[in-house]
Amino acid sequence: MSYCRQEGKDRIIFVTKEDHDTPSNAELIADDPNDPYEEQGLILPNGDINWNCPCLGGMASGPCGSQFKEAFSCFHYSKEEVKGSECIDNFRNMQECMQRYPELYPQEEDKESSSQGESSSGSDSAAPSDNSALISESDSTPAAASSDSTSPTDSQIAS
Amino acid sequence: MLKCRTVWKKLAPLARSSSTLCRQNVKRTGLNNGRIPTCVPAANMSTGPGGLGGDNLKYTIMVGAACVGSLTYAYFLLKGDQKRYQERIEEITTRSQRSSKEEAATVQSEPPAVEATQTEAVPESVPEAAPSPEEPSPPAAPAEEPAAPAEAAAPSETTAPPPAADSTPASLKVPSHSPYLLIGGGTASFAAARSIRARDPGARVLIVTDEPDLPYMRPPLSKELWFSDDPSVTETLRFKQWNGKERSIYFQPPSFYINSEELASAENGGVAVLTGKKVVHMDVRGNKVKLDDDTEISYDKCLIATGGVPRNLQVIERAGEEVMKKTTLFRKIEDFKSLDNVSRNAKSITIIGGGFLGSELACALGRRSTESGLEVIQMFPEKGNMGKVLPEYLSNWTTEKVKREGVKVIAEALVKSVTCKDDKLEIHLKDGRLVKTDHIVAAVGLEPNVDLAKSAGLEVDSDFGGYRVNAELQARSNIWVAGDAACFYDIRLGRRRVEHHDHAVVSGRLAGENMTGASKPYWHQSMFWSDLGPDVGYEAIGIVDSSLPTVGVFAKATAKDTPKAATEKSGTGIRSESETEDTATSPVASVTPLPPVAHKDDYGKGVIFYLRDKVVVGIILWNVFNRMPIARKIIKDGEEHADLNEVAKLFNIHED
Numbered sequence: 024m025s026y027c028r029q030e031g032k033d034r035i036i037f038v039t040k041e042d043h044d045t046p047s048n049a050e051l052i053a054d055d056p057n058d059p060y061e062e063q064g065l066i067l068p069n070g071d072i073n074w075n076c077p078c079l080g081g082m083a084s085g086p087c088g089s090q091f092k093e094a095f096s097c098f099h100y101s102k103e104e105v106k107g108s109e110c111i112d113n114f115r116n117m118q119e120c121m122q123r124y125p126e127l128y129p130q131e132e133d134k135e136s137s138s139q140g141e142s143s144s145g146s147d148s149a150a151p152s153d154n155s156a157l158i159s160e161s162d163s164t165p166a167a168a169s170s171d172s173t174s175p176t177d178s179q180i181a182s
Numbered sequence: 183m184l185k186c187r188t189v190w191k192k193l194a195p196l197a198r199s200s201s202t203l204c205r206q207n208v209k210r211t212g213l214n215n216g217r218i219p220t221c222v223p224a225a226n227m228s229t230g231p232g233g234l235g236g237d238n239l240k241y242t243i244m245v246g247a248a249c250v251g252s253l254t255y256a257y258f259l260l261k262g263d264q265k266r267y268q269e270r271i272e273e274i275t276t277r278s279q280r281s282s283k284e285e286a287a288t289v290q291s292e293p294p295a296v297e298a299t300q301t302e303a304v305p306e307s308v309p310e311a312a313p314s315p316e317e318p319s320p321p322a323a324p325a326e327e328p329a330a331p332a333e334a335a336a337p338s339e340t341t342a343p344p345p346a347a348d349s350t351p352a353s354l355k356v357p358s359h360s361p362y363l364l365i366g367g368g369t370a371s372f373a374a375a376r377s378i379r380a381r382d383p384g385a386r387v388l389i390v391t392d393e394p395d396l397p398y399m400r401p402p403l404s405k406e407l408w409f410s411d412d413p414s415v416t417e418t419l420r421f422k423q424w425n426g427k428e429r430s431i432y433f434q435p436p437s438f439y440i441n442s443e444e445l446a447s448a449e450n451g452g453v454a455v456l457t458g459k460k461v462v463h464m465d466v467r468g469n470k471v472k473l474d475d476d477t478e479i480s481y482d483k484c485l486i487a488t489g490g491v492p493r494n495l496q497v498i499e500r501a502g503e504e505v506m507k508k509t510t511l512f513r514k515i516e517d518f519k520s521l522d523n524v525s526r527n528a529k530s531i532t533i534i535g536g537g538f539l540g541s542e543l544a545c546a547l548g549r550r551s552t553e554s555g556l557e558v559i560q561m562f563p564e565k566g567n568m569g570k571v572l573p574e575y576l577s578n579w580t581t582e583k584v585k586r587e588g589v590k591v592i593a594e595a596l597v598k599s600v601t602c603k604d605d606k607l608e609i610h611l612k613d614g615r616l617v618k619t620d621h622i623v624a625a626v627g628l629e630p631n632v633d634l635a636k637s638a639g640l641e642v643d644s645d646f647g648g649y650r651v652n653a654e655l656q657a658r659s660n661i662w663v664a665g666d667a668a669c670f671y672d673i674r675l676g677r678r679r680v681e682h683h684d685h686a687v688v689s690g691r692l693a694g695e696n697m698t699g700a701s702k703p704y705w706h707q708s709m710f711w712s713d714l715g716p717d718v719g720y721e722a723i724g725i726v727d728s729s730l731p732t733v734g735v736f737a738k739a740t741a742k743d744t745p746k747a748a749t750e751k752s753g754t755g756i757r758s759e760s761e762t763e764d765t766a767t768s769p770v771a772s773v774t775p776l777p778p779v780a781h782k783d784d785y786g787k788g789v790i791f792y793l794r795d796k797v798v799v800g801i802i803l804w805n806v807f808n809r810m811p812i813a814r815k816i817i818k819d820g821e822e823h824a825d826l827n828e829v830a831k832l833f834n835i836h837e838d
Contacts, residue, residue: 025827032731033573036827037784040737040836047831052819060705074380075695084379085438089450092383126435 072099085127087120355443356456356477360388362697363471363481365461365634367391369399369683370487370665370690372433375453377694384451385698388442388479390471392460395515396439398431401683403518404539405713407431408546416519431515464638466658483697486640486649486663487690490628490681495534497597498624504602509622512539521623525550528620529557532609534597535625536562536569538712541584543623545715548588558588559617561595561609567714571722572790573732576804579785580714587715592617628681630667643669646679653703655693662697664689672704674820675725675799682710707814719745721810724800724817726792735830736788736804745807789813789830796822798829809833 025038054061057068065076074083074092082091094117097110107114121128362378364371367389375387389397398419406421415421419431440452463472470480492511499506510521525531525547533540533547544560551558564570566577567584585591596612600622609617630648634640640657641650648669651657655670663670665686669679680689685708695702713719785804792800797820801813812832823829 030573030575033575034731034733035575036733036735036830038735038737038827038830038835042827043737043831043834043836045831047828049823049825049828049832050821051815051832052821054815060702062706075377075691079380081376081434081438084376084453085434086440086450086452088379089383124437126437 090117090120357442357445359480361482362387364389364485366487367397368489369686372397373687373690374485374694377691381698386445386451387453389455394457397433402431404542416522464634466638484661485693487665488631489666490630493627493629497599501600505600524621530619531621532559532619533623536564536567540625541567544589545587551588559590561592563596648679654696662693664693684708713745720802720804722802723813726800730792733826734790737835789833791826806835
């Protein structure tokens, strides 16, 4: 059983697991997915890519940023049957650039293939690469990045 | 002339009152003299007016003595003041003569151009311990004084060791123009640089910093770096996380940046960092700044992210050179290096300050003390650790935790004076206690760096300090401020100034977005966290002030609910990472579940709500992790909730 105690202006409540078993009746305001103030995910409401998404780490801002943007844009807007098949050149450019900076982009084979994935795996591109550069960047924006995971969670709560 | 005025001012009220008293006594004496013979019988019966006849003399003597006494006191006070003032000026001049490349004249006089940086030189203002990137030697590091701004020229000469990895990318040639100019090379500045580069293709960004280092993150300096097993950690500045992953405190290795010489010509732009250069003057009308070496850089958009300088205790500053040499003001990489060195050689270290930095350092050093026999003392004026943040019951609980980390905690301690005796420091507390120690770490707050306010004509906030900016972090048309130095308008929580890492990131990002045309207000609430050893940690968001009424909802903690367990489960090292990696990584093979161990402490884990006018303005997640988005949502809504226990249910505190 939960019990409550007051110490001056501070209230302390102890609850057991059973106390918190029943669903909460606290009301939260529904989120507006098109709120211009909110942090956006990888894909903006208008379909564009959000290059400032923390999930990309620093891929769009580093020395190979423009090559990365070209390659990923090409892939994103690709209407081919095999998505991104016409973007081979762009990806090769990107890879060449990245090879020039092994410190920033440690060479891993699955990186290009994963970065050709869709928005969900767009965040994966930050993951399997597992290099200090990306993690350091994603690390430096913990809260901002969490907004990526915020959106799905929030809409769940709101509904 | 001035002295006479101050003397008169001081004495005026005294003179007035004593003169009226004298006059009254004289009147009474005059009146009574004639009446004494007739009033004597009446005087014997009572202490009425007639009785003043004989007492009159006593009164005159007392008043006279008081006058003489106060005059003497005032005289000695002023003499002492003047003597102290003289000593101080002498000290300043001798120090400025001692340091290399000094223009002693600038300290005494105050030419307009350098005035912005001389706010520290004015004797009346709180003396600040200015940053000391140019003095790598550990004991000399904290010995700063108002002439420091002029010393900024020194770093290019003195041996500031370049970042461990590669040759320093900072070139000595200063570009004359940069479309994006970021003043300050810390977290906010780096976040802004990245934001600008992401949004403006091919952007050319120039970061100017007076530190010798590339942008790095500060939290590990008081936490993770101390827990590293690597003896060369002070050089590598890398730390191994729980899962074995290692990373550097630098946001990016040197190869990320381009040379400032190449900035103008680089095809796709880039970020260049000018280290060891300080901006001393800002010309807003001309859209340009002047560095300490007299070169000028013009800009299109400018960000001021100058952060701040650690505050010092007045008693320490007045205590003299010997004491200052044994004092560390902790903020930068070199402070970490110096304190690490001290901790290996000293027998006793005292930390003054019971907030985040003080408590974290105390725990870090306390852990070391178990191996080396180092005595770690922490003293602060509050009743318990984090006394200004946590409600009292939690603050007390935390203090016990800190003590268990091997720290001798002295609460309710106000430092009266510090002296150096036989190469040891003696700290005299106001209540009479005496603490003897080898070294002091002062963690008593941060003074935001607003040196450029004067020359730039920017507003400084009188309540919170820092540059006053609007909700979009803008100070003037092309000038934004982010990080510790920004006093901004938070649409939800009101005007505030935040000194946390994540805020630097969030505000830096926002400033970068707005510098590239976004016009967004501060909306995504930043969070902060603290770890007190590996067993207790909390994350917090919003206004977390212990003076606000709070409601805490707690459950019993199991052994699974520690920062260590949280990181092991999500496969990341720093807890701040785990929010990021949430969507990306698949969790590392989980640790074998431990049997739930009931802790003896009541406040194992839970949620604490901070209320202002019945609205939740701040939340602490106590040993409960990965739920910050929910907390952020509650603050964002800004609703009045009738039953906070229901709100607490949203956090599922009983689960991992």
